[in-house]
Amino acid sequence: MTQTEASSPSDFIREIIENDLKTNKHGGITATRFPPEPNGYLHIGHAKSVCLNFGIAMQYGGTCNLRLDDTDPSGESLEYVDSIINDVHWLGFDWGGRLFYASDYFEKLYQFAVELITAGKAYVCSLSADEIREYRGSFTEPGKESPYRNRSVDENLDLFQRMRAGEFEDGAHVLRAKIDMASSNVVMRDPILYRIKKEPHYRTGTDWLIYPMYDFAHCLSDAIEGITHSICTLEFDNNRALYDWIIEQLITGRRPRQIEFARLNVSYTLLSKRKLIELVDKGYVAGWDDPRMPTVAGMRRRGYRPEAIRKFCSIIGVAKNENLVDISLLEHCVREDLNEVAPRAMAVLRPLRVVIDNYPEGQTEEFEVPNHPQNQAMGTRKVPFSRVIYIERDDFHENPPKKYRRLGPGREVRLRNSYVLKYERAVKNEHTGEVLELHCTYDKDTRQGPPPDGRKVEGVIHWVSAEHAVPAEIRLYDRLFNVPEPAAESDDFLKNLNNGSLEILTPCYLEPSLKNAAPGSACQFERLGYFCADNKDSRPGKPVFNRVVTLRDSWQKISGQGTI
RNA sequence: UGGGGCGUCGUCAAGCGGUAAGACACAGGAUUUUGGUUCCUGCAUUCGGAGGUUCGAAUCCUCCCGCCCCAGCCA
Numbered sequence: 001m002t003q004t005e006a007s008s009p010s011d012f013i014r015e016i017i018e019n020d021l022k023t024n025k026h027g028g029i030t031a032t033r034f035p036p037e038p039n040g041y042l043h044i045g046h047a048k049s050v051c052l053n054f055g056i057a058m059q060y061g062g063t064c065n066l067r068l069d070d071t072d073p074s075g076e077s078l079e080y081v082d083s084i085i086n087d088v089h090w091l092g093f094d095w096g097g098r099l100f101y102a103s104d105y106f107e108k109l110y111q112f113a114v115e116l117i118t119a120g121k122a123y124v125c126s127l128s129a130d131e132i133r134e135y136r137g138s139f140t141e142p143g144k145e146s147p148y149r150n151r152s153v154d155e156n157l158d159l160f161q162r163m164r165a166g167e168f169e170d171g172a173h174v175l176r177a178k179i180d181m182a183s184s185n186v187v188m189r190d191p192i193l194y195r196i197k198k199e200p201h202y203r204t205g206t207d208w209l210i211y212p213m214y215d216f217a218h219c220l221s222d223a224i225e226g227i228t229h230s231i232c233t234l235e236f237d238n239n240r241a242l243y244d245w246i247i248e249q250l251i252t253g254r255r256p257r258q259i260e261f262a263r264l265n266v267s268y269t270l271l272s273k274r275k276l277i278e279l280v281d282k283g284y285v286a287g288w289d290d291p292r293m294p295t296v297a298g299m300r301r302r303g304y305r306p307e308a309i310r311k312f313c314s315i316i317g318v319a320k321n322e323n324l325v326d327i328s329l330l331e332h333c334v335r336e337d338l339n340e341v342a343p344r345a346m347a348v349l350r351p352l353r354v355v356i357d358n359y360p361e362g363q364t365e366e367f368e369v370p371n372h373p374q375n376q377a378m379g380t381r382k383v384p385f386s387r388v389i390y391i392e393r394d395d396f397h398e399n400p401p402k403k404y405r406r407l408g409p410g411r412e413v414r415l416r417n418s419y420v421l422k423y424e425r426a427v428k429n430e431h432t433g434e435v436l437e438l439h440c441t442y443d444k445d446t447r448q449g450p451p452p453d454g455r456k457v458e459g460v461i462h463w464v465s466a467e468h469a470v471p472a473e474i475r476l477y478d479r480l481f482n483v484p485e486p487a488a489e490s491d492d493f494l495k496n497l498n499n500g501s502l503e504i505l506t507p508c509y510l511e512p513s514l515k516n517a518a519p520g521s522a523c524q525f526e527r528l529g530y531f532c533a534d535n536k537d538s539r540p541g542k543p544v545f546n547r548v549v550t551l552r553d554s555w556q557k558i559s560g561q562g563t564i
Numbered sequence: 565u566g567g568g569g570c571g572u573c574g575u576c577a578a579g580c581g582g583u584a585a586g587a588c589a590c591a592g593g594a595u596u597u598u599g600g601u602u603c604c605u606g607c608a609u610u611c612g613g614a615g616g617u618u619c620g621a622a623u624c625c626u627c628c629c630g631c632c633c634c635a636g637c638c639a
Binding site for chain 1 (some may be wrong): 575580600
């Protein structure tokens with residue numbers, strides 16, 4: 001990570017931290033944490049939080065813990081833990097051995113609960129789930145006190161211990177904080193702290209039959225770890241009162257402070273874990289790492305680099321406004337990153353065969369071609385040329401539209417890094433009229449240089465020598481949804497799925513230098529976009545490329561339609 | 565409806581009483597063997613609305629309007 005990245009722009013959270021540092025509130029310490037629940041893969045919204053928490057720690061010389069908030073065994077699994085660990089690491093962050101699990105604190109948490117009971121601040125409630133809901137009241141009416149609210153400390157202690165021992169079935173009892181059933185904040189109406197759940201936990205197995213609720217576990221986990229700033233999203237705003245209440249009852253000395261910021265939303269995609277799970281489970285995508293998914297794994301497979309994701313997270317800012325960030329900003333960050341580091345190459349996606357009639361049969365020559373037009377340090381490569389080449393079907397038009405600068409009757413174009421090519425005739429299917437191949441001639445005096453007679457050749461197209469071409473499968477990805485807010489009408493986001501979000505092209509033809517592309521490596525196919533050898537399916541000799549993102553395309557704007 | 569949060573350009577977002585940063589998007593133009601990159605230029609007389617305080621308000625006060633969150637034994 002570079003220095004400029006670390007010295008991120010200011011936001012209200014950093015403002016708070018800098019102020020706390022100034023007043024020495026936490027003894028000069030800044031300790032944050034990233035606390036995902038291992039019940040799904042990390043997505044770009046999590047990435048924002050990761051960058052925020054780890055970024056702050058780096059910036060202020062503090063620490064950031066990676067904590068798996070695994071207090072509800074249903075849905076949690078090791079697979080998710082592994083993916084989270086891998087993703088945070090891949091994003092470029094290091095927790096320096098401070099990898100924690102809320103489940104490691106179960107015993108401590110239990111003791112805290114006992115302490116609360118002993119202090120008369122918590123009780124075992126034996127109302128049913130439905131009754132508890134009824135007793136809770138509504139936004140306008142206060143709740144009613146549970147008939148079990150005034151059980152003696154001894155009875156509560158006994159019952160709680162027996163809950164732990166497994167004497168009762170799920171739902172028979174819960175542990176509740178004794179706060180205020182008439183509070184205007186519903187969260188404070190004697191919130192549940194522990195529930196019986198006889199479900200094996202992926203880490204603690206069957207050791208525990210009761211599990212702490214988020215509100216109880218999270219604040220205390222923060223306290224246990226000595227977190228100074230507990231950064232979370234806005235929907236926990238209401239819970240802060242409870243966070244503070246629990247800490248107030250049980251923790252002396254330095255106390256963590258919860259700060260909320262607005263979660264990220266990105267247009268044309270979804271960041272709701274529930275809905276992402278649905279996409280995976282129902283097979284609308286090929287898995288959590290499908291390149292169309294907004295997951296870290298998906299973006300990695302798509303070919304996004306962590307640098308681009310970090311840049312995006314830094315550029316969107318941190319505030320409390322409800323937001324919908326335009327996905328074009330993410331794409332911009334990806335292009336900006338790849339433009340600098342991706343070597344250029346030529347590949348033809350939808351091949352049209354071209355015979356160069358005046359090029360000697362059997363002859364082959366090689367061009368020395370730069371790998372990056374603006375960066376000589378990236379070196380050069382050899383690209384073979386011969387009598388038969390492939391060009392993009394789209395780079396030829398029998399009746400060229402206005403402003404079209406490519407090949408057509410009576411026209412010539414520059415073959416990138418090579419000669420000027422002149423159209424002669426087209427061979428067509430006599431029934432359908434489909435253009436089967438082109439016959440052209442080349443100007444041998446234009447080898448990688450301008451025509452000696454000074455004539456202007458406007459268009460430049462890419463090509464691949466047929467004899468040397470490497471066939472490949474190329475996967476074209478587009479936005480997963482075709483509306484900016486697929487979840488706006490919450491019930492049926494599936495109807496907004498973009499049916500054209502994946503198009504598989506084969507065979508495509510690559511220049512030989514791409515033949516053994518390393519899986520995961522990205523390059524630019526000139527004039528087309530950035531592509532990345534698929535990290536699962538690509539093999540040396542049998543490349544499979546994913547389109548990361550197209551190039552900006554001002555022709556598309558002029559012509560009013562896609563060119564790829 | 566009770567409580568909480570939030571309203572600054574199409575989208576993010578600075579601004580913290582001294583007279584509206586920046587980015588993306590968009591629109592022009594220059595350079596270009598990628599219709600790419602790069603480089604110029606334009607893009608909020610106005611900050612949800614209405615009052616008020618002040619020499620001066622996006623920033624302070626009052627009222628109003630709109631959007632989001634909370635009634636899981638999820639997090």
